[in-house]
Amino acid sequence: MNITETIKTTCPYCGVGCGVDAKIQQGNLIAVSGSTEHPANQGRLCVKGSALHETVSHQGRMLSPSIAGQTVDWNTAYSHIAEKLADIIAQHGPDAVAMYVSGQILTEDYYVANKLMKGFIGTSNIDTNSRLCMSSAVAAHKRAFGSDTVPGCYEDLELADLVIITGSNLAWAHPIVYQRLAKAKAERPDMKIVVIDPRKTASCDIADLHLPLKPGSDGFLFNGLAHYLIAHQKLDRQFIEQHCEGFDALSESVQQQTLAQTAIDCDVPEAALNTLYQWFAEYEHSVTLFSQGINQSSSGVDKGNAIINCHLITGKIGKPGATPFSITGQPNAMGGREVGGLANQLAAHLELKNPESLDKVRRFWDAPNMVHKEGLKAVDMFNAVDSGQIKAIWIIATNPVVSMPDADKIKQALTKCDLVIVSDSSDSTDTLPFADVCLPATTWGEKDGTVTNSDRTISRQRGFIAPPGEAQNDWKIICEVAKRMGFEEAFDFTGSADIFREHAALSGFENPEANGKSERDFDISGLTSLTDLEYQTLEPIQWPVNQTYPQGRKRFFDDGHFYTPTNKANLISITPRLPTYAADCDQLILNTGRIRDQWHTMTRTGKAHRLLEHIATPYVEIHPHTAEKFDIKNNSLVSLKDRNIEYIARTKVTDTQRKDSLFVPMHWSDAFASHARANSLVRPIQDALSGQPEFKHSPVTISPLSPHWQGILLTASDFTPDKTMEWFKTPLANGTLWELIDLNNTPDTDWLSAAFPKVSEWVQLTDSNQRYLSAAGFIDNQLHIVLLSGPELPEYDKSWLGSQVGERFPADQDRLRLLSGFPADPSMQTGKTICSCYQVGEQTIINALKNGDACSVESLGSTLKCGSNCGSCIPELRTLVNDHSCDSVSVETDNAA
Numbered sequence: 060m061n062i063t064e065t066i067k068t069t070c071p072y073c074g075v076g077c078g079v080d081a082k083i084q085q086g087n088l089i090a091v092s093g094s095t096e097h098p099a100n101q102g103r104l105c106v107k108g109s110a111l112h113e114t115v116s117h118q119g120r121m122l123s124p125s126i127a128g129q130t131v132d133w134n135t136a137y138s139h140i141a142e143k144l145a146d147i148i149a150q151h152g153p154d155a156v157a158m159y160v161s162g163q164i165l166t167e168d169y170y171v172a173n174k175l176m177k178g179f180i181g182t183s184n185i186d187t188n189s190r191l192c193m194s195s196a197v198a199a200h201k202r203a204f205g206s207d208t209v210p211g212c213y214e215d216l217e218l219a220d221l222v223i224i225t226g227s228n229l230a231w232a233h234p235i236v237y238q239r240l241a242k243a244k245a246e247r248p249d250m251k252i253v254v255i256d257p258r259k260t261a262s263c264d265i266a267d268l269h270l271p272l273k274p275g276s277d278g279f280l281f282n283g284l285a286h287y288l289i290a291h292q293k294l295d296r297q298f299i300e301q302h303c304e305g306f307d308a309l310s311e312s313v314q315q316q317t318l319a320q321t322a323i324d325c326d327v328p329e330a331a332l333n334t335l336y337q338w339f340a341e342y343e344h345s346v347t348l349f350s351q352g353i354n355q356s357s358s359g360v361d362k363g364n365a366i367i368n369c370h371l372i373t374g375k376i377g378k379p380g381a382t383p384f385s386i387t388g389q390p391n392a393m394g395g396r397e398v399g400g401l402a403n404q405l406a407a408h409l410e411l412k413n414p415e416s417l418d419k420v421r422r423f424w425d426a427p428n429m430v431h432k433e434g435l436k437a438v439d440m441f442n443a444v445d446s447g448q449i450k451a452i453w454i455i456a457t458n459p460v461v462s463m464p465d466a467d468k469i470k471q472a473l474t475k476c477d478l479v480i481v482s483d484s485s486d487s488t489d490t491l492p493f494a495d496v497c498l499p500a501t502t503w504g505e506k507d508g509t510v511t512n513s514d515r516t517i518s519r520q521r522g523f524i525a526p527p528g529e530a531q532n533d534w535k536i537i538c539e540v541a542k543r544m545g546f547e548e549a550f551d552f553t554g555s556a557d558i559f560r561e562h563a564a565l566s567g568f569e570n571p572e573a574n575g576k577s578e579r580d581f582d583i584s585g586l587t588s589l590t591d592l593e594y595q596t597l598e599p600i601q602w603p604v605n606q607t608y609p610q611g612r613k614r615f616f617d618d619g620h621f622y623t624p625t626n627k628a629n630l631i632s633i634t635p636r637l638p639t640y641a642a643d644c645d646q647l648i649l650n651t652g653r654i655r656d657q658w659h660t661m662t663r664t665g666k667a668h669r670l671l672e673h674i675a676t677p678y679v680e681i682h683p684h685t686a687e688k689f690d691i692k693n694n695s696l697v698s699l700k701d702r703n704i705e706y707i708a709r710t711k712v713t714d715t716q717r718k719d720s721l722f723v724p725m726h727w728s729d730a731f732a733s734h735a736r737a738n739s740l741v742r743p744i745q746d747a748l749s750g751q752p753e754f755k756h757s758p759v760t761i762s763p764l765s766p767h768w769q770g771i772l773l774t775a776s777d778f779t780p781d782k783t784m785e786w787f788k789t790p791l792a793n794g795t796l797w798e799l800i801d802l803n804n805t806p807d808t809d810w811l812s813a814a815f816p817k818v819s820e821w822v823q824l825t826d827s828n829q830r831y832l833s834a835a836g837f838i839d840n841q842l843h844i845v846l847l848s849g850p851e852l853p854e855y856d857k858s859w860l861g862s863q864v865g866e867r868f869p870a871d872q873d874r875l876r877l878l879s880g881f882p883a884d885p886s887m888q889t890g891k892t893i894c895s896c897y898q899v900g901e902q903t904i905i906n907a908l909k910n911g912d913a914c915s916v917e918s919l920g921s922t923l924k925c926g927s928n929c930g931s932c933i934p935e936l937r938t939l940v941n942d943h944s945c946d947s948v949s950v951e952t953d954n955a956a
């Protein structure tokens with residue numbers, strides 16, 4: 060009997076926090092769709108979310124605990140860790156122990172990790188990858204509001220008349236929020252959207268104005284806005300007087316930041332800047348959404364405050380359609396903030412620096428070893444591992460060898476460390492080789508708990524697949540170690556519901572509600588007495604949840620009440636400054652970030668072939684002028700260098716990039732390319748206030764590479780490139796595609812037969828100088844390997860050639876056809892995949908547009924289906940429509956998915 064069951068859960072990728080309906084048949088996840096009743100997505104899913112069922116295979120999963128490479132049972136692993144940690148603490152004190160956790164674990168996992176470290180082991184050396192993500196925004200919120208509160212909600216974007224998107228590529232990084240905004244804009248075309256980003260990104264597709272500002276100059280831009288608002292008297296005087304402090308100092312500090320000066324500082328046209336300022340002054344309903352282009356900066360906190368200042372002095376906060384909006388990246392970045400997962404935070408939005416707060420938590424936990432000072436922030440934490448000050452580090456759900464700045468130093472630090480414990484679901488991250496103890500964790504689809512998204516909505520992730528092998532829940536692993544360290548009672552939780560209740564109770568502990576306000580913003584005391592069943596069936600709800608707001612609260616600060624000692628917001632005067640490194644004649648500035656279909660270090664999205672079709676290999680975006688200056692061509696190989704560290708990828712020459720900077724994706728690891736870990740190049744510069752690294756501005760040099768030969772190799776079997784070769788690897792549905800680059804040796808064929816000893820029949824083509832070589836190898840007539848190579852990367856049809864691996868080729872002429880790289884029938888050529896959901900290629904789309912079969916994004920959707928599922932490719936479809944559509948029809952502006 061095939062019974063299909065639908066389980067309601069939450070997407071494990073970005074901070075939008077979409078509700079997912081998971082269809083289960085006989086214990087297997089067979090399909091996913093967006094939950095129509097979830098407030099974040101209302102039925103939609105982006106391309107990553109809609110490929111979730113393709114990433115849950117047990118292939119590549121870590122299956123059992125191991126110590127020094129030897130498989131052990133859980134009991135041995137727990138006891139080993141507990142004993143080792145106890146030894147280190149006894150000899151060197153609790154600060155010799157550290158945990159480095161992640162915004163991708165559930166609130167319940169996070170809560171027990173923080174409790175163990177800060178109350179029981181007695182060190183604040185627990186930090187999280189959220190340090191790399193939104194710690195600048197957290198610090199800016201606390202300076203301005205006295206608490207780390209996100210004032211608004213997603214609906215505000217739809218209600219606004221002006222949406223400023225700065226330092227965010229919303230279309231690719233928060234696709235469903237972007238689609239909601241695009242729909243609102245389509246329905247109300249008068250609504251204004253402004254994108255502020257040095258690059259012209261896919262998010263500019265719906266923008267009325269794009270300001271390609273000088274990298275890192277946002278502080279000048281928002282101080283310039285404050286100056287404009289003050290000079291033109293476009294202020295909410297009453298709000299300033301009743302609810303803000305520091306106005307005079309702010310006015311004074313922005314005095315020199317005139318429009319003309321700001322245009323120079325930001326290197327943008329004065330008229331464009333004036334338009335933005337006028338709109339902000341004019342539209343009461345304005346939202347400024349910001350993300351990593353603001354946060355990941357040596358002055359990220361100041362930039363956040365410069366943005367918030369503009370909203371406070373105009374009273375554009377706490378009202379429908381009016382708010383500053385720091386959007387979170389990871390699915391549970393917000394939950395991490397609730398439990399106090401950063402080294403300078405305490406649980407439940409209590410202050411680590413405040414002795415009274417510390418005492419509250421100590422009493423609530425009955426903690427024997429309550430901390431009394433802040434711990435080390437991520438970059439400093441790994442420096443302390445490197446210097447030997449930290450002797451044990453437990454890394455949970457993050458891959459720092461790829462994602463931390465100065466990533467080669469992380470390798471070095473971990474190599475020296477006495478005890479490295481890594482809890483991960485994957486069996487092959489770049490960090491795992493440095494672990495002494497490897498712990499297999501359950502992951503999405505297997506674990507139960509809660510996550511909180513960008514607009515404070517708490518949603519349930521539910522488990523519905525049996526974990527593979529011995530994989531165990533993160534909360535359980537932490538609690539078992541804690542119990543063996545002598546803390547049985549405090550960690551004797553029966554399940555995630557039990558932990559959640561304690562977390563909710565702490566949020567309400569000595570947090571009195573008076574006149575409809577709790578003393579602390581984070582208060583979910585209304586959820587303290589959920590039964591297990593109520594927890595199981597918990598519907599999404601926005602915090603706070605207490606007596607005043609039993610059903611949650613959409614907006615904070617609508618009452619002008621802030622969480623500072625005076626209950627007034629602080630206007631923070633900042634001195635804008637450029638990034639630590641500026642471009643000079645030899646150096647360029649390296650900007651890094653995300654692509655549409657990959658998630659971070661690719662341990663999960665790298666498993667879904669569909670998600671590798673949009674962009675399969677790492678690249679360097681470079682402006683045509685810069686390319687010419689350095690004698691670099693499009694799609695050619697280049698080397699980026701800094702401090703003798705090299706990064707190798709192909710170029711995308713494009714005028715969407717500024718002349719002074721380069722962009723590379725952050726995602727590639729040593730598992731997918733020989734030299735394309737962006738963070739090996741990124742310098743560990745931090746914001747002094749938040750400790751957030753400056754990932755967007757590192758100095759590099761660029762030079763073209765001239766390979767002796769290069770090519771593609773498609774194979775059904777395992778293959779390891781020679782150590783002297785450079786390579787990019789792409790898993791395909793029925794094999795693996797390797798791009799091989801030989802910078803040192805001339806081509807020869809011997810290695811090929813040596814690499815594939817089982818291949819019995821070969822066809823081969825080469826020229827008289829042996830500069831070009833194409834070969835195909837067969838086992839029992841079945842295609843096993845194809846190589847196409849030459850001085851340049853050969854052209855070929857990836858989808859077609861990829862689909863031939865494993866097929867039977869008895870006839871010689873068909874075998875030779877393979878070596879051309881293209882199908883005999885040109886109509887079968889599809890080109891690069893644009894729509895991953897329906898696998899529609901660029902060439903197919905261009906043909907349809909040229910033939911007149913479609914003339915708009917909408918008609919492409921009805922003829923080819925592209926763009927009609929998740930909608931993530933709509934910005935690219937629009938570009939193709941603009942470039943190739945038959946002239947007679949104008950381009951429609953409907954952005955709805």
Ligand SMILES: Nc1nc2c(c(=O)[nH]1)N[C@H]1C(S)=C(S)[C@@H](COP(=O)(O)OP(=O)(O)OC[C@H]3O[C@@H](n4cnc5c(=O)[nH]c(N)nc54)[C@H](O)[C@@H]3O)O[C@H]1N2
Nearest residue numbers: 073226227228232274275350351352388389652653658659
């Ligand atoms: N597809 C996908 N989506 C994701 C993720 C993913 O890995 N893949 N990760 C999630 C996570 S954890 C996060 S934190 C978010 C991040 O989401 P975003 O912050 O939107 O992503 P990024 O691409 O890192 O950076 C955003 C933009 O900042 C711009 N920028 C660089 N320097 C400056 C500057 O000086 N000023 C301004 N104004 N802009 C600048 C970059 O050019 C880039 O386009 O994405 C989340 N969503």
Ligand SMILES: Nc1nc2c(c(=O)[nH]1)N[C@H]1C(S)=C(S)[C@@H](COP(=O)(O)OP(=O)(O)OC[C@H]3O[C@@H](n4cnc5c(=O)[nH]c(N)nc54)[C@H](O)[C@@H]3O)O[C@H]1N2
Nearest residue numbers: 192456457458462482483484500502651659660662725754
């Ligand atoms: N150059 C550059 N670097 C960056 C950034 C940038 O913009 N530019 N952005 C930074 C930002 S914002 C972020 S958030 C980080 C992200 O960087 P990371 O956190 O390092 O990236 P992930 O690949 O998401 O790592 C998550 C790991 O957890 C594992 N995992 C998945 N589910 C579970 C689970 O339930 N339990 C356990 N124990 N493990 C699990 C996955 O297999 C994976 O190895 O990167 C940062 N680094």
Ligand code: SF4
Nearest residue numbers: 070072073077105108
């Ligand atoms: S926008 Fe996409 S990745 Fe983000 S939560 Fe929704 S479905 Fe998941």
Ligand SMILES: [Mo]
Nearest residue numbers: 191192388389
């Ligand atoms: Mo992030």
